[in-house]
Amino acid sequence: MKKPSRSHAGAVPAGDAATVPSISSYSAPTGFFVALAGLLYLGQAEGCYHHGLFSAGVYEPYADLRSIPSLGGPNPIDAGRDVYMAAGCVACHQPNGTGNPANGCPPLAKSDWVLAEGPSRLIRIVLHGAQGPITVNGQPWNGNMTPFGGSLSDEQIAHVLTFVRQSPEWGNAASEVTPEMVKAVREKESSRAAQWTAAELEKIPVTE
Numbered sequence: 001m002k003k004p005s006r007s008h009a010g011a012v013p014a015g016d017a018a019t020v021p022s023i024s025s026y027s028a029p030t031g032f033f034v035a036l037a038g039l040l041y042l043g044q045a046e047g048c049y050h051h052g053l054f055s056a057g058v059y060e061p062y063a064d065l066r067s068i069p070s071l072g073g074p075n076p077i078d079a080g081r082d083v084y085m086a087a088g089c090v091a092c093h094q095p096n097g098t099g100n101p102a103n104g105c106p107p108l109a110k111s112d113w114v115l116a117e118g119p120s121r122l123i124r125i126v127l128h129g130a131q132g133p134i135t136v137n138g139q140p141w142n143g144n145m146t147p148f149g150g151s152l153s154d155e156q157i158a159h160v161l162t163f164v165r166q167s168p169e170w171g172n173a174a175s176e177v178t179p180e181m182v183k184a185v186r187e188k189e190s191s192r193a194a195q196w197t198a199a200e201l202e203k204i205p206v207t208e
């Protein structure tokens with residue numbers, strides 16, 4: 001009897017098993033995956049810590065939306081710091097907001113006037129100035145602050161007072177002052193020319 005030829009065979013003869021393709025000897029390239037994971041980690045770390053080739057704003061953890069410079073114009077705290085320097089508040093109240101006993105200028109850093117719940121009295125002080133006895137954090141002062149209503153816009157006054165109330169370097173953290181608030185007080189007090197006294201201001205609610 002003739003042996004069946006191999007070309008017709010359905011089964012492979014046992015002796016040829018080694019020639020059948022088999023995946024049993026395949027092993028995954030572990031080193032490749034380890035290297036890939038390492039590169040992915042380095043890639044995200046570069047993005048996170050050195051912001052890759054993107055603008056730092058893409059990755060930096062901004063505290064709130066207003067501190068992102070491209071949203072809503074200049075950051076009011078930075079803009080207000082510029083006004084504080086340029087308008088001359090700094091000469092009397094000093095760069096660190098401590099005021100200056102030699103000039104009779106009370107402190108703004110941690111001042112109970114500055115940190116009041118609302119800015120209504122502060123807006124009036126900047127618009128028309130202030131003079132006479134005033135008690136700041138329990139200490140008596142008696143000086144003369146020039147008015148700024150004629151030289152600063154509503155926006156500049158809002159910015160400088162937001163800086164004064166929120167200055168991170170002075171540790172102040174009160175609410176923001178908006179140009180609309182300044183505009184409203186300016187209109188309400190349009191007939192006023194005299195500097196304010198603390199006694200007059202204390203009759204005005206801090207949020208009005």
Ligand code: HEC
Binds near residue numbers: 084092
């Ligand atoms: C010429 C010096 C001088 C300048 C400039 C000046 N201040 Fe004053 N400021 C004073 C004095 C003095 C008082 C206290 C007034 C009083 O005795 O009634 C005062 C009071 C204040 C108060 C309330 C009291 C307190 O200590 O919290 C605030 C707020 C204030 N100033 C903010 C400003 C801002 C903002 C500017 C700039 C736009 C400015 N001042 C510019 C001298 C000055």
